[in-house]
Amino acid sequence: EYDPFNTNNIDRLKNGHKLEWIDILYRAVDEQEVQRALRALKRQNAMGPDNVHNVMLLEGKEDLVPALVKLFNCSFGNSPLPMPFREC
Numbered sequence: 001e002y003d004p005f006n007t008n009n010i011d012r013l014k015n016g017h018k019l020e021w022i023d024i025l026y027r028a029v030d031e032q033e034v035q036r037a038l039r040a041l042k043r044q045n046a047m048g049p050d051n052v053h054n055v056m057l058l059e060g061k062e063d064l065v066p067a068l069v070k071l072f073n074c075s076f077g078n079s080p081l082p083m084p085f086r087e088c
Contacts, residue, residue: 029072034065 038061041054057064 029069029076031065031069034068034072035061038065 038057041058043055043058045054047053
């Protein structure tokens with residue numbers, strides 16, 4: 001059975017998808033990417049399953065960006081992904 005969170009399936013993924021998409025999916029997250037994502041947030045949106053309001057992320061972005069980069073890269077580098085990341 002295919003499990004998208006199992007890194008042993010990379011060869012199977014490469015055979016079914018263009019290689020450049022695999023490279024995009026398995027590259028490290030950088031500060032510019034996190035900053036772009038934060039700029040796309042709307043202040044008035046409701047909290048997600050993490051109970052963090054967008055205003056908190058937007059107001060604290062200078063301090064949060066380096067920590068978020070480390071968090072994402074550490075989480076994505078160790079499979080499987082934490083369940084809350086799959087829900088968001």
